[in-house]
Amino acid sequence: MFLTKPGGTQYGAAVLAAGGEIFSAGQYSSFNHITNIHAEMAAIVMATMSGKPDIVALAVVSSSAVDQPERPCGICRQFILEHCQRIGHDILVCMGNRDTTTREFAGIAELLPAAWTATPYRA
Ligand SMILES: [Zn+2]
Numbered sequence: 001m002f003l004t005k006p007g008g009t010q011y012g013a014a015v016l017a018a019g020g021e022i023f024s025a026g027q028y029s030s031f032n033h034i035t036n037i038h039a040e041m042a043a044i045v046m047a048t049m050s051g052k053p054d055i056v057a058l059a060v061v062s063s064s065a066v067d068q069p070e071r072p073c074g075i076c077r078q079f080i081l082e083h084c085q086r087i088g089h090d091i092l093v094c095m096g097n098r099d100t101t102t103r104e105f106a107g108i109a110e111l112l113p114a115a116w117t118a119t120p121y122r123a
Pocket of ligand 1: 073
């Protein structure tokens with residue numbers, strides 16, 4: 001995980017592949033805040049690049065989520081949706097606060113209703 005300033009919010013994500021493998025990642029923050037790589041994206045890419053793109057669940061937490069669970073941002077919701085289109089099924093998104101006392105679970109259609117979609121390219 002790379003932060004642009006000390007004390008910045010730390011985000012972590014992990015994905016569970018259909019075969020039982022778990023891939024975890026943190027965010028990579030850029031100084032311009034435009035080219036950040038979010039933890040959810042990094043975990044999905046790690047699984048995909050490891051030959052395990054068939055993801056069944058994704059968990060996300062952050063150091064600043066105290067009373068409510070951390071939820072994926074809009075960019076990550078779109079990223080997750082597009083990955084779901086590529087693999088042909090929904091991914092269960094598990095959202096938790098930093099000490100895991102509060103949790104929510106949702107599919108991507110619930111997190112991103114009326115999403116913009118395009119025909120996915122499958123390599
Ligand atoms: Zn995000």
